[in-house]
Amino acid sequence: MKFFIDTANLAQIKEANDLGILDGVTTNPSLMAKEGIKGNEAILNHYKTICELVDGDISAEVLSVTYEEMVAEGKILAAIHPNIVVKIPMTKDGIKAIKWFTDNGIKTNCTLVFSAGQAILAAKAGATYLSPFIGRLDDTLWDGVDLIAQIANIYTIQGFQTEILAASIRTPLHIVKCAEAGADVCTCPLDSILGLLKHPLTDIGLAKFIEDAKKM
Numbered sequence: 451m452k453f454f455i456d457t458a459n460l461a462q463i464k465e466a467n468d469l470g471i472l473d474g475v476t477t478n479p480s481l482m483a484k485e486g487i488k489g490n491e492a493i494l495n496h497y498k499t500i501c502e503l504v505d506g507d508i509s510a511e512v513l514s515v516t517y518e519e520m521v522a523e524g525k526i527l528a529a530i531h532p533n534i535v536v537k538i539p540m541t542k543d544g545i546k547a548i549k550w551f552t553d554n555g556i557k558t559n560c561t562l563v564f565s566a567g568q569a570i571l572a573a574k575a576g577a578t579y580l581s582p583f584i585g586r587l588d589d590t591l592w593d594g595v596d597l598i599a600q601i602a603n604i605y606t607i608q609g610f611q612t613e614i615l616a617a618s619i620r621t622p623l624h625i626v627k628c629a630e631a632g633a634d635v636c637t638c639p640l641d642s643i644l645g646l647l648k649h650p651l652t653d654i655g656l657a658k659f660i661e662d663a664k665k666m
Contacts, residue, residue, distance in 0.1 A: 451629050452506075454637035456617065458485045460503065462640040463477035463641035467504050469643075474506035476559070476581075476617065476637040477488060494530060509559045509579070511537035520547035528556045535559045535578060540568045545575045547608065552576030555657070559615065569601040570657075573610035579635065584628070594618070595627040602632030622646045 560572035584594025621637035622645035
């Protein structure tokens with residue numbers, strides 16, 4: 451399973467990349483705004499900086515809502531760097547745009563996915579990645595990880611090549627469960643990635659090793 455970090459914070463991206471396990475980055479308008487990045491030129495430059503930091507796919511989200519505008523904006527984003535993946539919302543116009551980008555050799559990430567039906571449409575349109583938001587599904591008292599498993603089963607049966615990118619990750623356990631359910635990629639905050647490192651027995655064992663080493 452690939453590891454992407456879901457942030458626009460350059461320090462966090464660098465820290466995750468320095469671990470040696472980072473495969474890419476996802477962002478969205480909310481994450482950009484959180485870092486105080488405003489204005490089209492500033493956003494484009496920020497994407498370029500991220501591409502220079504990480505050798506992997508970088509999802510850059512369109513802000514448009516119509517097919518024509520999505521295509522026009524996506525072309526600009528794709529021109530930033532070869533690693534840019536154009537992030538498109540799961541809408542009727544979004545599916546049309548994904549098909550256009552697929553036909554023109556531009557990678558896409560279909561975002562805001564909450565059902566298996568949506569996942570089938572995105573795969574049919576040729577999306578490179580599909581982003582089911584499992585945390586937000588959990589908030590509605592549905593099991594987001596169950597959706598990952600359902601989509602993985604459908605994609606295997608049908609032979610779809612779209613990669614399942616589990617998004618809206620809240621905890622390290624979410625990451626583990628998504629790996630079990632068949633997610634191809636997991637995108638999450640830095641805290642969730644670092645949380646995988648932690649276990650009290652590891653801390654206890656390391657302290658014991660250090661203590662015994664002092665006696666040698």
